[in-house]
Amino acid sequence: MTAVLTPAPERPAPPSAAAIGAARTLMELRLFVRDPAQVVFSFAYPIVMLVIFASVFADEDRPGGVPFAQYFLAGIAATGIMLTSFQAVGTAIAEERDRGELARLQTLGTPAVGYFLGKAGQVLVTTVLQLAVLLTVAATAYDVPLPGEAGRWLTFAWVVLGGALAGTVLGIAVASVGSSRSVGNGIAAFAIVLQFFSGVFFVFSELPSWMQEVAAVFPLKWLVQGMRSVFLPDAAAAVEPAGSWEHGTTALVLAAWVIIGLVVCARAFRWRRTA
Template sequence: MTAALTPATTRPAPPSALAIGLARTGLELRLFVRDPAQVVFSFAYPIVMLVIFASVFAGEDRPGGVPFAQYFLAGIAATGIMLTSFQAVGTALAEERERGDLARLQVIGTPPLGYFLGKAGQVLVTTVLQLAVLLTVAATVYDVPMPDGVGRWLTFAWVVLLGAVAGTVLGIAVASAGSSRAVGNGISAFAVVLQFFSGVFFVFSELPSWMQEVAAVFPLKWLVQGMRSVFLPDAAAVAEPAGSWEHGTTALVLAAWVIIGLVVCARTFRWRRAA
């Protein structure tokens, strides 16, 4: 009698990088929520800064007669995006590599793209929630007018998206620069300096010209300017160095930094610490 042939078993296809990225996003969000210090810092820092500066400069107007709280909201919203993406991701990734978490992900076959998408997804969700809280406080406590019209909200959306993605990939890129302590200290110091150079706390056009030129190289200046175009009246654009909001240049610079960050990540990302 002829023996029955057993059909060969086939292994299921591995999940795509996108599927892994979506799963990683959920995991990254759970890890974020389980870290109370990070949650408090991410959501409280922008609000605390808004309260401090709006209280200190209460009654003072910026160019065009704009109340200080309204003018400052643009800068602090941009700073919140930078801290949630660039600073948080760069520091966290360096720590994960040092603990051996990334080495374990490599062993189970996690593709770098899936890991990157997970980080980006967590940053985008956190950023949206952070901005929602900040804008609610600004509108209810300081009577800051919210954007009127679909056009301003669309500008807000693409500025937030490009800024958050640029910050995420740049955070991943700089995480390979050294130990977790060195990376964390370096990012924090750089972020503080960049905030002053980029017009977060002051009227950008009133800064020394050399500061403006240095700031124009980095994405935060353009992120802040994009936010000003959303929250300030059109007449306030005359206070900008170019006399306009420069939406096209803002989009190009932020997109360029996304590309630069991706290229650096592709060349320098590693799962394990260098020997």
């Protein structure tokens, strides 16, 4: 009598990194909403800074007769993106590693790419909402004119995307350099210095040349400049160091930092704390 062999049931294929990334994005958004302090900081910080500076310097104009609130909007929008991506992501990942959450994700078989996509997705959604609130307040409370041309909104879109992605991968990269306390303190200090160097609070062309040269190495300066090209009149480009908005250079610098951040992430990202 011949035995009949029953074929073993096929195991379902594991989900792709993209599917895991989408699921992680939803999870990251839920975790973000459940943290009131992070929600308040992400949405209130740019608005509070806009209110303070626009109120203190209400009677002052920037180059070309541009009202201060209009000029400052570019810088505060850019720094909001940096804080939501670079600072928040770097601090959060270091804390998750210290709490052992990353080790549990690794045990469950979560691919690093899926985890990174989840962080990037959460940053992009949060950034869009943050900017929508900020622009609404600027337009309604301070009469800041928003762009009326489709080309400016297209520039706005790729500058936001490039800045958010660069900030996210760099945040992931720096999260591997130490404990949550050292990473958090280091990122916060670096972010404050970079804001002053990058022309967030001042007219960039009026900063000392050595500050301009240092700032030009980092993405925030280009993110701020890209935002100025969106919210300021074309004539304002004349006071930029190069006499133009340098969109091509802005795109290249942001893309370069995304690539640099990805390379560092691939080499340095750690799921577990090291002794």
